[in-house]
Amino acid sequence: MASAKEIRTQIKSIRSTQKITKAMEMVAASKMRKVQMRMAASRPYAEKMRQVIGHLTKANPEYRHPFMLEREAKRVGFIVIATDRGLCGGLNVNLFKTALMALREWRTRNVDADFCLLGNKAVSFFRRVGGRVLAQATHLGDAPHVENLIGTVKVMLDAYRSGDVDRVFLVNNVFVNTMSQKSTVSQLLPVQGVEDRELQEHWDYIYEPEARELLDSVLTRYVESQVYQGAVENVACEQAARMVAMKSASDNAGELISSLQLVYNKARQAAITKELAEIVGGAAAV
Amino acid sequence: MTFHVDVVSAEQEIFSGTAEMVFAPAEMGELGITPRHAPLLTRLKPGSVRVRTGAGEEAVFYVSGGILEIQPHRVTVLSDTALRARDIDEAAALKAKRHAEEALANRSAEVDMVRAQAELVEALARLRTLEHIRKKLGGH
Numbered sequence: 392m393a394s395a396k397e398i399r400t401q402i403k404s405i406r407s408t409q410k411i412t413k414a415m416e417m418v419a420a421s422k423m424r425k426v427q428m429r430m431a432a433s434r435p436y437a438e439k440m441r442q443v444i445g446h447l448t449k450a451n452p453e454y455r456h457p458f459m460l461e462r463e464a465k466r467v468g469f470i471v472i473a474t475d476r477g478l479c480g481g482l483n484v485n486l487f488k489t490a491l492m493a494l495r496e497w498r499t500r501n502v503d504a505d506f507c508l509l510g511n512k513a514v515s516f517f518r519r520v521g522g523r524v525l526a527q528a529t530h531l532g533d534a535p536h537v538e539n540l541i542g543t544v545k546v547m548l549d550a551y552r553s554g555d556v557d558r559v560f561l562v563n564n565v566f567v568n569t570m571s572q573k574s575t576v577s578q579l580l581p582v583q584g585v586e587d588r589e590l591q592e593h594w595d596y597i598y599e600p601e602a603r604e605l606l607d608s609v610l611t612r613y614v615e616s617q618v619y620q621g622a623v624e625n626v627a628c629e630q631a632a633r634m635v636a637m638k639s640a641s642d643n644a645g646e647l648i649s650s651l652q653l654v655y656n657k658a659r660q661a662a663i664t665k666e667l668a669e670i671v672g673g674a675a676a677v
Numbered sequence: 678m679t680f681h682v683d684v685v686s687a688e689q690e691i692f693s694g695t696a697e698m699v700f701a702p703a704e705m706g707e708l709g710i711t712p713r714h715a716p717l718l719t720r721l722k723p724g725s726v727r728v729r730t731g732a733g734e735e736a737v738f739y740v741s742g743g744i745l746e747i748q749p750h751r752v753t754v755l756s757d758t759a760l761r762a763r764d765i766d767e768a769a770a771l772k773a774k775r776h777a778e779e780a781l782a783n784r785s786a787e788v789d790m791v792r793a794q795a796e797l798v799e800a801l802a803r804l805r806t807l808e809h810i811r812k813k814l815g816g817h
Binding site for chain 1: 690
């Protein structure tokens with residue numbers, strides 16, 4: 392049995408760890424409220440954008456933009472959104488697992504992939520995995536700005552335009568609720584139609600200026616808005632996951648402390664009993 | 678007669694409600710939109726979007742550009758938050774690319790490090806063997 396002093400220092404160190412995890416839990420909880428609000432604020436744009444794109448795919452323009460045309464996949468692109476910091480449970484691991492599964496599926500069909508990475512964790516993970524990284528952006532912070540994403544997205548769009556990649560997928564975490572986050576892979580390009588029954592058939596927009604030029608900027612913004620929404624959602628997931636992970640860490644630390652406390656008390660009692668026995672024995676001898 | 682108007686930007690919802698008329702700075706000229714307008718899709722120039730709600734009230738929003746979608750009973754203004762121009766976008770793309778390339782360069786440095794360490798270990802082992810052999814020879 393370890394000496395009482397050793398156990399005491401161990402308890403002390405666990406207690407200070409518990410303080411840290413508890414503080415992190417509370418910070419994550421307060422941040423989560425804010426990022427959830429931000430997520431709600433950015434949702435209308437992404438939804439409206441999807442609606443417009445849905446209308447576009449239903450309309451019958453004489454011109455079809457390359458972003459809307461399906462072509463044979465020879466190489467695919469993944470935009471992966473992960474967090475900058477760790478200590479958020481299995482959030483990133485699950486995300487990477489999903490990404491790798493999608494990647495493996497393409498590789499069995501002899502299709503390789505290019506990556507655009509957002510977040511430190513994604514960068515360090517895919518550095519180990521290998522694969523061609525076209526662009527990356529890190530330190531987006533708790534409030535990602537569209538400006539910081541434009542560059543990364545543009546690299547991928549350029550690759551699509553030039554025919555280097557034939558599909559673009561977004562890999563990100565979707566915020567279900569505080570306790571659960573889901574990692575998903577969704578196709579960004581070519582654009583997939585959205586079901587909308589309201590619209591009558593055979594109609595088209597009036598395009599100002601020409602469809603070719605206009606659709607390019609509409610579709611670019613569409614992709615950007617989806618990536619932005621993904622980034623904002625990812626931050627909310629990060630905070631939620633961290634809060635839960637830190638809460639369980641604090642609980643575990645508490646359990647460990649109480650069991651150690653028991654051992655410590657026993658050791659102390661044993662020492663006292665021994666000392667008493669010695670004194671009694673000594674007195675009897677005299 | 679009124680129709681539904683949404684003014685949104687990527688980072689927040691700006692306006693949502695009904696209106697009698699909307700004025701928007703389209704790229705080909707200012708547009709005045711009334712209900713049952715033909716479907717139209719256009720880019721916006723920097724300028725102000727005015728929404729005339731009932732009773733002659735007007736709400737004014739500044740947009741730095743964006744996209745305007747018109748459906749007969751619905752108008753959507755998708756406003757940009759960032760300043761957009763071809764060369765700014767290009768610069769951002771280059772920056773993102775450069776980050777990736779730098780990381781790649783760092784990785785090769787790391788790989789070199791690992792290889793150098795492996796070589797070092799091997800060299801030391803060889804030296805030890807040499808020493809061993811020398812000692813043996815000295816003993817003889």
